[in-house]
Amino acid sequence: MLKFTEEHEWLKIEGGVATVGITTHAAEQLGDLVFVELPEVGATFSKGGDASTVESVKAASDVYCPLDGEIVEVNEAIVADPSLVNSDPQGAGWFFKLKLANPADADALMDEAAYKELVG
């Protein structure tokens, strides 16, 4: 199940665990990323919490936790090479895996068609 947030994150949900990243649209808007800070594995976040920070040449931006949950895995590859987020934002450029506290909450998020409508 692929879901999207208004903050331009995507979630691929399998068995109660969401792989989370930023959308192609967000990656384009941010420009070339030079630094990514990921959360600790085991950390818990509420929906809207600052789960990660990304920095482009120009500015820093937060990546919000899209739903309540616990971080169970992070993608160290994007720390070593932040440009992965620009080259493959919805694939190899994923950020973290989130064990959802309430998997049913995901139903309220946008599907791909709704997100495409949002970003035009």
Place this chain on the structure above:
Amino acid sequence: MDGSSELKKTPLHALNLSLGGRMVPFAGYEMPVQYAAGVMKEHLHTRAAAGLFDVSHMGQVTVRARSGDNADAARALETLVPVDVLGLGEGRQRYALFTNNDGGILDDLMIANRGDHFYVVVNAACKDADFAHMQAAIGDVCELTLHDDRALVALQGPHAESVLAELWADVSSMRFMDVRACDLHDADCIVSRSGYTGEDGFEISIPADLAEAVCRRLLDHPDVLPIGLGARDSLRLEAGLCLYGNDIDTTTTPVEGALEWAIQKVRRTGGDRTGGFPGAEIILDQLENGAERRRVGLKAEGRAPIRGGAVLATDAEGEDVVGTVTSGGFGPNVDGPVAMGYVTKSAATPGTQLYAGVRGKFLPITVATLPFVKNTFKR
């Protein structure tokens, strides 16, 4: 300046859009922050080949002595800047600062001697205030004209000379800070061998109606990419150059800003034309005795960029605060974070270990000599 309808457009606005410029508000203008290539590629391309920047938002002012004697205009300008203008030869340009009575900096600018007048380039955000300041102070002696009828572009990088030489062969005889009139593609241009990237290059003033045609000729060259404000900022930061409003302003003096090199001997204590500019007493004293704080380069040890506003401390707990970062970001050629800021005199020695506050943590950062990349000016 919130509604985009109020934003001004440069003579190259249509060209910027057609080149895929991502437009943002800057100093009251709608300006390209980047083009299709993106900030990183644009930055690296400028240092490897050549980049073309639209800087038409900056103010171009001619200063002409009412007496007809250009030395009168030089003397008038010297009442506003701590710089040797009278000794500036015809066809030469130099960096200057408008100071205020507290020794602070109202703006930084370039002054060129064009033989029968001076040609001054000031920052976009300050240009109306600068013009009013000049008009009030020297308008009785000089006729001042703000040239909104001209575009200004910068062609920067190691291939800038060979690119421009295809339009104008004489360019190769120019040295760093030379200024000449020339005919580019049937346009009356003013070319100076200068810029704000740390690279060799040129700044070209072009009549507004011909600017797009001249720029298209330059962009036709395979070595040239259009470069936006994003890369302009990272290039000047790596080159250790100040951004007015961030690194220098009315609360910083030229000595605090480490800009003593812009104040020639003749205007200093013991010189033939000592003082005579706003804030002279303070600035001359600081030239002799130093200032309590100083602008320094800062190099972080980690990968996290340290941005303007970050607090600098001598300890990892952030308790002993000694300064603030004024601009910072990622340096694509340095391949790491670079910054500059102000620290107290005792912490200003290169190699001093400090800590910068970033998102609640204090990250190690070291005082470094500027620039971060060696400049390649053709002196």
